[in-house]
Amino acid sequence: VLIVTIDEKEYLRLGLLLDQLFPGAARQMVTIVTNPNGVARGRELRRVEEYAFFLFFGIAGPALVADDLLNAGGNSAGGDVRWERLMRGGSNSRRQDRPNLFFPLFVDPDSMRIADVGDALPVGTSPAVVPDRDNLVTVWPVRASGEEANWRTSPDYLRTLIGAGYARVSSYDAKKRRYSISYLGRAQIRRVEDGEIQVIGKREDGSVLLELAGDLTRRTPKTVWNRPAHKAGEYGSAIVKRFTGDRSFPFPKSLYAVEDTLRVAIGHRPEAVILDFFAGSGTTTHAVMRLNRQDGGRRQCILVTNNEVAADEQKALRAKGLRPGDPEWEALGICDYITKPRIEAAITGRTPDGEPIKGDYRFTDESPMSEGFTENAAFFTLTYEAPLSVAHHRAFAKVAPLLWLRAGSAGRIIDDLGDRGWDVADTYAVLENLDNASDFIGALTDAPGVRLAFIVTDDDAAFQLVCRDLPAEVSPIRLYESYLHNFAINSGQIA
Numbered sequence: 001v002l003i004v005t006i007d008e009k010e011y012l013r014l015g016l017l018l019d020q021l022f023p024g025a026a027r028q029m030v031t032i033v034t035n036p037n038g039v040a041r042g043r044e045l046r047r048v049e050e051y052a053f054f055l056f057f058g059i060a061g062p063a064l065v066a067d068d069l070l071n072a073g074g075n076s077a078g079g080d081v082r083w084e085r086l087m088r089g090g091s092n093s094r095r096q097d098r099p100n101l102f103f104p105l106f107v108d109p110d111s112m113r114i115a116d117v118g119d120a121l122p123v124g125t126s127p128a129v130v131p132d133r134d135n136l137v138t139v140w141p142v143r144a145s146g147e148e149a150n151w152r153t154s155p156d157y158l159r160t161l162i163g164a165g166y167a168r169v170s171s172y173d174a175k176k177r178r179y180s181i182s183y184l185g186r187a188q189i190r191r192v193e194d195g196e197i198q199v200i201g202k203r204e205d206g207s208v209l210l211e212l213a214g215d216l217t218r219r220t221p222k223t224v225w226n227r228p229a230h231k232a233g234e235y236g237s238a239i240v241k242r243f244t245g246d247r248s249f250p251f252p253k254s255l256y257a258v259e260d261t262l263r264v265a266i267g268h269r270p271e272a273v274i275l276d277f278f279a280g281s282g283t284t285t286h287a288v289m290r291l292n293r294q295d296g297g298r299r300q301c302i303l304v305t306n307n308e309v310a311a312d313e314q315k316a317l318r319a320k321g322l323r324p325g326d327p328e329w330e331a332l333g334i335c336d337y338i339t340k341p342r343i344e345a346a347i348t349g350r351t352p353d354g355e356p357i358k359g360d361y362r363f364t365d366e367s368p369m370s371e372g373f374t375e376n377a378a379f380f381t382l383t384y385e386a387p388l389s390v391a392h393h394r395a396f397a398k399v400a401p402l403l404w405l406r407a408g409s410a411g412r413i414i415d416d417l418g419d420r421g422w423d424v425a426d427t428y429a430v431l432e433n434l435d436n437a438s439d440f441i442g443a444l445t446d447a448p449g450v451r452l453a454f455i456v457t458d459d460d461a462a463f464q465l466v467c468r469d470l471p472a473e474v475s476p477i478r479l480y481e482s483y484l485h486n487f488a489i490n491s492g493q494i495a
Contacts, residue, residue, distance in 0.1 A: 270297030307333030
């Protein structure tokens, strides 16, 4: 699937260009209302929209979603089954704001079940006075920052919800050792009682399995999207400032508009790889993390961007005698100043200054922004290496991230082969010293997750000997020969 967004000035040329380049693709253009108030443009009509071209290749097509994104009855904030976070965020969320809503939960870590609910603890009383229970984990409404918060329900009402299967442990973050508790709000329970949402079973923890009834379950989105959450100002510019410490970025897209765009394209593909080769402020990666949280997906996002400095800032920097490449110059580039800090802040839940991010996500789900995500991110800088250095194996550390990317961007990066001249990581392996090939092959046999082996050699016969002994599921790649050949072609040295 290819998605390209454009404004009204160039959409006609873009459509023709896409038809010319990809005549076999199924193409549709979607109109997205991004500013209902309109943008004044002199003696022209006020613009309220932008456009997104969707190109589907082969058997690809739009995912069925709970919201058609046009009609009032299909609001994506209420069209799907919505489990809410039990810990309160935003205003009145501190312990002292609602002291009767600060109480412990006792979770069975084996069954991921809420075994019991304790009573409220008076303000000023330390949670340490509540004894732990055998084989259970005591969970308090405490943020990752250590701040004491409160739950959204009273102990008695929560016990009622648990008994009905309307509250559950939704996830566990092993790194932070934190449990996330979810429940059905009163609006969702009314939808169950009215038959709009059906109970189709129960999980092992006793919580209900739900789906939308009848034709409300899933539908094909329409070609005009009109949702308040797609406003570029409130959910684009304001969110960028919130995550980057009030740094501004011109014309960022709404986080939720991009999320809906991805949901249509790959909402049914939990293992999808998303490439954004004009990353801007990093909205695409932010939206992918949200999708993964909602459905437990393992989607990967690869962003590519330059580190361009805005024109006005360039003038000020040049007046100080600075030039591209100087640290003071590069620090204000879009990647270092906006994109990377935003992605880091989204994951950690903290601004570049270390402050917890204020506010909640309020869209298809609701959760404090300060909770962050359980994602991993790696940042690399593209450099140009002399082919002679690569051929003589003097640039392995520079090439190493490319091998990791080629192998699926999962697990550990092999960036040093050590004295033995080989290493085996989670999904790939590298052999440089062919004298140690037998040890290398033995290590591969004990690593069932490896699918690629990069062999560094200029000797055809030696390469074939190693390939012959590789496990059947491991594909060999002759590293530097292939790299140099491609380099020569791209440089025009080979016809």
